[in-house]
Each structure stands twice: as structure tokens, then as C-alpha cells.
Amino acid sequence: MGSSKRKEHEALFGINPVAEALDAGRRKIYRISIKKGLEKNKKITSIEQLARRRKIPVEFLEGTAIGKIADTQGHQGITALVSPPAYSTLEKIVARSGKSEESNPPAIAVLDGVQDPRNLGAIIRSAEALGFSALIFPDRRAVTYTPVAAKSSAGAGERINLCRVGNIAQTLVKLKEEDFSCVALEEDADEVLSAMPQGKLAVVLGGEGTGVRPLVLKRCDYSYRIPLSGKVGSLNVAAAGAIAFHVATCCPRR
Numbered sequence: 001m002g003s004s005k006r007k008e009h010e011a012l013f014g015i016n017p018v019a020e021a022l023d024a025g026r027r028k029i030y031r032i033s034i035k036k037g038l039e040k041n042k043k044i045t046s047i048e049q050l051a052r053r054r055k056i057p058v059e060f061l062e063g064t065a066i067g068k069i070a071d072t073q074g075h076q077g078i079t080a081l082v083s084p085p086a087y088s089t090l091e092k093i094v095a096r097s098g099k100s101e102e103s104n105p106p107a108i109a110v111l112d113g114v115q116d117p118r119n120l121g122a123i124i125r126s127a128e129a130l131g132f133s134a135l136i137f138p139d140r141r142a143v144t145y146t147p148v149a150a151k152s153s154a155g156a157g158e159r160i161n162l163c164r165v166g167n168i169a170q171t172l173v174k175l176k177e178e179d180f181s182c183v184a185l186e187e188d189a190d191e192v193l194s195a196m197p198q199g200k201l202a203v204v205l206g207g208e209g210t211g212v213r214p215l216v217l218k219r220c221d222y223s224y225r226i227p228l229s230g231k232v233g234s235l236n237v238a239a240a241g242a243i244a245f246h247v248a249t250c251c252p253r254r
Helices: 015-024 042-053 063-071 090-097 117-129 147-152 170-179 213-219 237-250
Strands: 010-013 029-035 058-061 077-082 108-111 134-138 162-165 181-185 203-208 222-225
Touching: 010 015, 010 063, 010 147, 015 029, 015 063, 015 077, 015 147, 029 042, 029 063, 029 181, 042 058, 042 108, 058 063, 063 134, 063 213, 090 134, 090 162, 108 117, 108 170, 108 237, 117 134, 117 237, 134 170, 162 170, 170 203, 170 213, 181 213, 181 237, 203 237
Parallel strands: 029 058, 108 134, 108 203, 134 162, 181 203, 181 222
Antiparallel strands: 010 077, 029 077
């Protein structure tokens, strides 16, 4: 019988992901590596100073060495060896939603099969920036919060609550039992997205090329499409998500 071991650490890369991980304090940081010659960069200096105050080892290396640690050239001259992401549970997310102010009902994002880590990161960044409290995604057959996703999120994944679940359709049933309205974004929906329903909200986004799966869509209370007036017939899931998140948190509810 085969088994897979959970990684004990991974290499975050990029100024914002490292800075956010350091500031948020959700992960253990074992070591920070900085490219030689960046000692006078203000953001890098700020990270270095905070790390040293927290007794985190800091080393300066050649750019090629930083690239090998990050396994990419888009590292911005800094990496951090960190523990795996600190995931929340559905129970904790629901419990927190019950403590929210009535004037600011909780909104969470639910992803049904997003595959591209850069899309995941962009969705996380928009969700956190627009006040969503959590993001839920499957623990199988979908991308997870990797260092690439962390870089694309500009470190927002270190701030928002992330949760992996075994079954998205069942998760929506549980959320509805807790008075969440589940809203799917679907390009073939009859109704145009102009406002979101009142109260607790779960915005459901489908995977690239597949959309929201039929069983998941069946579990949703509402289905909306984003009206497009250009010649391009669809939006990337991250762009569509950003629009839906803005409508959810910045526009009057119906």
C-alpha cells in the first residue's frame, strides 16, 4: 500500500509572499535567503530586520543559488524556507461566520476545480482585498496553495482563511444549513449578475474550461452570468471572480 508524506517545508519566493508570511505569523519560517546586492532595497531591508528580531536566520547568496532554492527565476531576489500552509477547517470558518457583525455579513469563495496555481493566487488576492473571510477548494483533482499560487496572490494567502474539503457539493449543503446563500457564477446562466442576495454568502467559481459541475450547480441557490459586450466570449475565472467579489462586497444587496 503506497503512502504520501506531507512536506515538512517549502520555499516561498517573492517580496510580498515572504513579507506577508513573516508578518502574519501563521507559518514557521526556518530561513530567509536574499540575493547579494539587494541589501539596500527598502522592502528587503524591512524583511531582514524583522526576521533578525525574531531570531530567524538570514543569509545572502548569489542569484543562481536563490533561483535553485525557488526553482524559478521570478523570485525577486528573496526566498523563505517555511512550513506548509496553515489550513483552516470548514467548522472553524462556519463558527467565525456566526460572530460577524450584522452590517457586514460574511462572504466566502468556493472553488470547484480550479487547476492553474496562478489563477488560484489571483482569486485569493481579489477575495482577500475585497473583504472575503475564507476560500474553500477541493483537496483532490484541483490545484492547492503552492508557492507559485502564493506569489500570484502577492502573499494574500497568508491572510485569508484557506480550507480544503473532500466534496464541494456536500460542503455547499453544510453551508446552506448555516444560512449561507450559495451563488454560482456560470456563463450560461439566465440571470445577469447585478446584485447579490442578502446575508451570508458563498460565491462559487468553476474550473477553467469546465465551469461549475452539474451536481455543484444543483446545490446552489442562485446562478448568475457576467454580461459581456466585447467580442471575446468569456472571462478568465480569476477575472470573473474579481467582478463577482466586488459586486458581493461593494454593491447594494437585493
